[in-house]
Amino acid sequence: MEDETNLEKLQDLVGFLKENGIAEYEAERGDTKIRIKFATAAGPATALDPATLAQWLSASGGQNAAAPAPSAAQTAVAAAVPEAALHQVKSPIVGTFYDSPSPGSAPFVKVGDVVEVGQVLCIVEAMKLMNEIEADAAGEIVARIATSGQPVEYGQPLFSIKAV
Secondary structure (H helix, E strand, O other), rough: OOOHHHHHHHHHHHHHHHOOOOOOOHHHHHHHEEEEOOOOOOOOOOOHHHHHHHHHHHHHOOOOOOOOOOOHHHHHHHOOHHHHHEEEEOOOOEEEOOOOOOOOOOOOOOOHHHEEEEEEEEEEEEEEEEEEOOOOOOOOEEEEEOOOOOOOOOOOOOEEOOOO
16 A cells, blocks of 8 residues: 555656656655656756755645745756756755854855855754855855755755856
8 A cells, every 4th residue: 555655656746747847856765765867858957946846745745844945036047057067065964054144144145146165155053063064166156955944964955056
C-alpha cells in the first residue's frame, strides 16, 4: 500500500514538473534521493526553486512545511541565466537561515547586489551560535534560495551568484 502511495506521489510530481515546464528537479530526504531530468529540445532547463516545491508538497499532502514562493523577479532572473553559469553558495552547517544581522534590519545582500569573495551574505544559527556565511565567489546575486527564519540543511543552496 505504501509503495502505491509513493508511486502516486512520484507520478503527481512528474506531472507537476511537466505542466510547469520544469526540466530538472533534485531532492534528498533522509536516505532517499531523487533526481528527475527531462530531455528538452528548446532552451535551457528551468530549475525548480525549493520554496515552490515545498509549497506544492504541502498542498498535495507532502511532509514539507509551506514556504513562500519566490518573487516573479527572482524567478525571471534565475530562469534567464543558464544554471551552469551560476555558482551556488551552500550552507556549511545545519541551522536556521537569517538574511539580516537582527530582526527588522536590512538584509546583508539582496538580489541584484554585486558581492566580493569574503563578503557576509547571511547568518546560519546553530546551537545558539551565529555563523556568518561569506561569499566564496565574486559576482551578482541572482537568487536568494533560502527563506529567512527557516531551517537549512548541510549543503543546501542559499544563494545563486552569476560571475561578472
